[in-house]
Amino acid sequence: MSQIQSIQPIIEARQLWKEYGEQVVLERINLKVMPGEFVSIVGASGCGKTTFLNLLLGTQQATRGELLLDGQALDPEPSPERGIVFQKYSVFPHMTALENVMLADEFAQSALFGRVWGSARKALGEKAMAMLERVGLGHAASRYPSELSGGMQQRLAIAQALMKQPRILLLDEPFGALDPGIRKDMHGLIQQLWQEQQLTIFMITHDLQEGFKLGSRLWVFDKVRHDPQQPERFGAQVTFDLPLASEGAKQAAAEQLQQVSNPTTISKEQQHDLSNAV
């Protein structure tokens, strides 16, 4: 019995549906995610992966079904259990890097002003500095985001999100706007943080190869049923749920994906990239 409780999923979706009026976006989503998993989410544009992330984030609510965090229904608005890094605009442009990272603690310590002074500020500053150094931004603490490169801004956004020690970390195409070289550095960073801090991560990506490389699990969102007269009639499901934890699993997953014939989900080009990645 205790065995079963100790492996309670951190996120569980039960018969989850999301509809906008007549249009069905997601249907019959049933998933369990264990603490410490790194879930890569891929799929064609408009297949509902962003909607799913918004459900996890709390900016949208499910039409039917349940989405549970540690067995409890999620708050219907964004809350500190969920960290988020967007592709853009994740950091506050009017604060220096250090102030950006200190902000979460300032909110917690001062309900009235959202700002602390004196020795309390110094203590928070040191804590935030440690986090900045962990993501490799120690030298840029006093710079404004506009003075940072795209990759540095994303490092800052990650540092900021980790200050709350969120139960789940959501990444919405976090590296989509970065140069390939920078992106590779960021992959190293996120993998390192994932292992060090035992995070549970959900990452949306357009780049199948990236999802393969980073994730311990890969979800492909796609429509199973099609009605050519009424494309909005059916929603997307998770058509592939592949473990990637070991090299062998990756190999098997790549082979499975290469047999997919539907070109809207995974193109030939991506399949080729995959065989190179594995």
Place this chain on the structure above:
Amino acid sequence: MTRIINRQPAPLGRLVLATLPFILLALVYLLASDARLAENPSDKLLPSMQSFVEAINRMAFEPSRRTGEYLLWVDTWASIKRLFTGVGISAAIALLIGVANGMIPYARAPLSPLVRALSLVPPMAILPILFIVFGLGELSKVMLIIIGITPIMIRDLQLRTDALPEEQLIKAQTLGANSWQLILRVVLPQLLPRLIEAVRLTLGSAWLFLIAAEAIASTEGLGYRIFLVRRYLSMDVILPYVLWITLLAFITDYLLQLLSKKAYPWYHAQLGEK
């Protein structure tokens, strides 16, 4: 041959081109003035440079024979006081309501349509009402400025609040901010440079309403003086006053721009990127 859209004047050329229209205007004036004065030495429409110097001397550096005051400075101080009071109060109201409308749906639902309707009322049309309600003192002049520019500033700041990326607001919520903290730390500081921009853009209208109010009921002020001496066709006073008002407006605008750049460097860096 390079396209004209790709040709840039050199720094010196730019300076010459910038001053050229002013020199031309002055030249045209001098020629016209000379021509009229040659015809009729007592002509008042286009006074000579010498009459300007005398008029400026009389208004700014000699005490008035009737009151013993230095009129230009008295007028300037009275107008500036009214203008800054009006604009200051407008900016404060606009920031408050603009942010509330932009951030809190329950404030926006009743306030936004009201602001929109009020912004369509022509302020000059209700000037008589202001004089009736607030009397002929300082209050009605300041009120005209406030009524004239506040609705536009509110709408501007509401749009600026709406334009803040949704991602930032979501991020702040995941960092544990309540609504008040979010407005105080994330929204307000980002709106302050935009408020300065709104003030800069509405200063012209503020001067318009000030001079209109002073022209109708006042005992001192730049607008009052211009409309007073109009009766004597004193172009030698009116034109320097107009130039002086323009200069004051320019200096105010420049100082606001400077303040914005000093106080909010991150904002200007951001603009530069786009």
